[in-house]
Amino acid sequence: MTSPHNATTRSLVAENVTLGYDGRTIVENLSLDVPAGKITVLVGPNACGKSTLLKGYSRLLAPTSGAVLLDGADINSLPSTQVARQLGLLPQTPIAPDSITVSDLVSRGRYPHQSWLRRSTAQDDQIVDDSLAAAGVLALAGRRVDELSGGQRQRVWIAMALAQQTDVLLLDEPTTYLDIAYQLEVLDLLMDLNRTRGTTIVMVLHELSLACRYADHLVAMHAGRIVAAGTPSDVVTADLVREVFGVEALVVPDAIAGTPSVVPFSRHHRPVAGQ
């Protein structure tokens, strides 16, 4: 298996960044170190700025003030292909061209390593095969992407990000639209990646209890700022869930993983008086 170098030394830091669209500020003066070699999960209510922050980290959005630093250098002033060799991105809704095959799609992940002079080589093909195998989709290599199930398709996109061979991988809601089995499959795959290769992972997730299971470092956001950050058991409390999501909840240990598990109240479902 081809392993990335310096996997645990790559640093990704947001320094006092302000991010927004058309002059409307979403994230203001936010600083966050992404721990190298760990899984960081961003959680928070809709429109709290977590996806915007991820866009800032992946240079899809340039900060209006402050800077995102990759190994100490401003990510927006580095050459785009150089960044792409160190930092991979899986957007929320990537587009698969009509009738493209799995192996063709995954091989496009090699783009930042190629140039006009250096085209696809045997080494590239090997890396593509390794990536397909690591994501568990080698058997699908010749299939068309539009024939696959949602979970298979998401693993193919992750394989493409693996072929990019970056030390840092950013994912925006990688489990959205997937059923529970596929959600676990995708999250387990990302955890494998982190544990075996030391890839730094930053992702946005909605399901709090799953986020607690898989995160080494959990960042809770509300209204464009960070409310709490740390290990899931330090961060996720009933008070935090109330403050961030405006929801009353019991926070109990996950019977399987031991991490916090959030059991929310709702209008029709409240604890019986005296309990």
Place this chain on the structure above:
Amino acid sequence: MALLIAVALVCAVAASLAIGAAQIPLRTVWEALTSYDATNPEHIAVVEKRIPRTVVGVVVGAALGLAGTVAQGVTRNPLADLGILGINQGAALGVVSGIILVGATAPAQYMWFGVVGAGAATILVWFLASRGREGATPVKLALAGAAIAASFSSVVSGILISDDQALDSMRFWQVGSLAGRGYDVLFPALPLFVVGGVLALAVGRSLNLLALGDDTAHGLGLNTGRARVLSGVVIAVLGGAATAVAGPIAFLGLVVPHAVRAFAGPDYRWILAFSAPVAAVVILVSDVLARVVARPGELQVGIVLAVIGAPVFIAIIRRGKAATL
């Protein structure tokens, strides 16, 4: 497949040299090429008329095939072509302006106005589509193109209605044709075709990434803004030059990339490489048809292509191939 296309191209060229108002046997065509006899009227027809017309057809066809492919790739819109993006209408407005402002009459004169008009339309469409938060998205590009196309063609109509002389010069230009287009028109535009062709082949890699969506393309290290600008230059240069030489030719740039995609797959480097020769074959065959269906007169190739292209266009939409790209 490459061999098949090469054979088709050779056959189309041979047909284009042999078939016309007068049938000329292939043997005579061959003799005209190898042992030219300046007193033989058939030899003169081949060398003076049909060879230039065929060469223009190949160059214009290849250019439109490439421009159409790039237009579809960069807008991620399977229905994009020079008409939808307003490029044809930009070229038309340029030509009309040339005729009115400086009294240009010969194609070699108003050609440059066509290229400038096509370039201006491209920039304008780009500028309009870039407004707002998401930048120049495929849908906004198509909408801006349709708006520019509509407004430009009404300006052209307005001018032509009020100016008899311009109307007369434009009459033969308004529908695409290869007739009477010779080296005098082609040679001045040749550098544009060469530059545009080389650039078109160079943007194939970028189009492959843009096809994955802007965010993914960006994440893979593509400078999406630069790739779009370069693609816009290709479309304006090739589309503008082809339109200026032969007049607006619809459907070729739209239909050919779809046909090529069916056998070449989704890799734009291959689609581009095949689109040029396939489009050349289609335009030559259409031109030969244009010469024989209305004997002793002839139709214009733009009309034949519209007649062939419209049903194909409808078939593409009905088969649902156009849903996503």
